[in-house]
Amino acid sequence: MSIDDDPVTTLDDLRNDLARRHRWTPSGGTSVDPALVDADMAALDRDGYLIWENLLDADECEQIKATVDPWLEHTGRNSFEGHRTQRVYSVLSRTRVCDRLVDHPRVLAVLDRLLMDNYLLSALQAINIMPGESAQLAHHDDGFYPIPRPREPLAAATIWAIDDFTADNGATVLYPGSHRWGRRRPGPDDPAIPAVMPAGSCVFFVGTLWHGGGANTSGQSRLAVTAQYCQPWLRPMEAFTLSISRDTAREVSDDIRRMIGYSVHPPFVGAVDGLHPLRLLDQP
Numbered sequence: 001m002s003i004d005d006d007p008v009t010t011l012d013d014l015r016n017d018l019a020r021r022h023r024w025t026p027s028g029g030t031s032v033d034p035a036l037v038d039a040d041m042a043a044l045d046r047d048g049y050l051i052w053e054n055l056l057d058a059d060e061c062e063q064i065k066a067t068v069d070p071w072l073e074h075t076g077r078n079s080f081e082g083h084r085t086q087r088v089y090s091v092l093s094r095t096r097v098c099d100r101l102v103d104h105p106r107v108l109a110v111l112d113r114l115l116m117d118n119y120l121l122s123a124l125q126a127i128n129i130m131p132g133e134s135a136q137l138a139h140h141d142d143g144f145y146p147i148p149r150p151r152e153p154l155a156a157a158t159i160w161a162i163d164d165f166t167a168d169n170g171a172t173v174l175y176p177g178s179h180r181w182g183r184r185r186p187g188p189d190d191p192a193i194p195a196v197m198p199a200g201s202c203v204f205f206v207g208t209l210w211h212g213g214g215a216n217t218s219g220q221s222r223l224a225v226t227a228q229y230c231q232p233w234l235r236p237m238e239a240f241t242l243s244i245s246r247d248t249a250r251e252v253s254d255d256i257r258r259m260i261g262y263s264v265h266p267p268f269v270g271a272v273d274g275l276h277p278l279r280l281l282d283q284p
């Protein structure tokens with residue numbers, strides 16, 4: 001076909017991947033039985049969230065806890081971050097022990113259906129809610145993108161229980177069905193439930209679901225790791241292309257590499273000098 005036979009009349013004509021060397025490849029989510037993903041999507045559509053129990057074993061939780069513990073220094077700078085809550089940002093640039101959470105096939109299988117190809121990782125944080133912390137302000141995670149509700153989610157979140165989540169130690173509080181709400185906020189009469197789940201479990205929810213960290217009235221702290229994802233045409237919360245070295249980018253899985261920005265949302269979003277960003281990693 002000559003160049004003249006290839007007219008571009010709308011931006012949709014540019015939807016095909018321009019990349020030649022680094023073509024799009026399916027995610028690790030394709031290893032999951034489609035019937036399981038159908039059930040997950042039905043739960044998300046109905047409730048806005050779902051819980052997968054015991055995806056990690058006790059050793060994996062211990063390893064994450066031992067790695068993150070020394071970094072738990074600062075408490076939050078405001079009541080949203082939590083004055084009795086410790087947060088570790090940019091976990092991806094510090095350790096590989098949480099990678100298996102970020103690219104877990106169950107998570108990717110759902111994201112593959114919920115978001116557009118080339119969705120991005122928006123944040124990877126550890127959140128340790130300490131005794132005495134009060135309930136976090138209810139919010140929805142894609143609320144900082146100024147696009148009015150009701151609408152489809154622009155993002156999605158996982159919260160992984162590294163400690164058991166109990167009704168009194170700060171388990172994330174969810175407002176089932178609130179992903180469908182328009183402009184309103186949760187009120188005192190709206191049913192709210194704590195995501196009670198054993199360590200190693202994961203709650204997945206869409207970016208439009210109202211939720212918040214729970215109050216911790218127990219004597220123990222509650223450690224979680226949260227990985228958040230967004231549409232490929234939005235700016236992620238954490239600037240991973242700046243915080244992750246090229247050596248680390250070479251080390252992580254293909255899925256994580258794609259999600260931290262080594263991908264192009266066709267035709268041009270994410271390109272470097274007009275080319276696929278993976279070409280940067282071909283250089284020494």
Ligand SMILES: O=C(O)CCC(=O)C(=O)O
Nearest residue numbers: 127171172212213214224
């Ligand atoms: O730690 C939690 O359970 C929820 C935290 C949260 O939703 C947030 O900080 O955005």
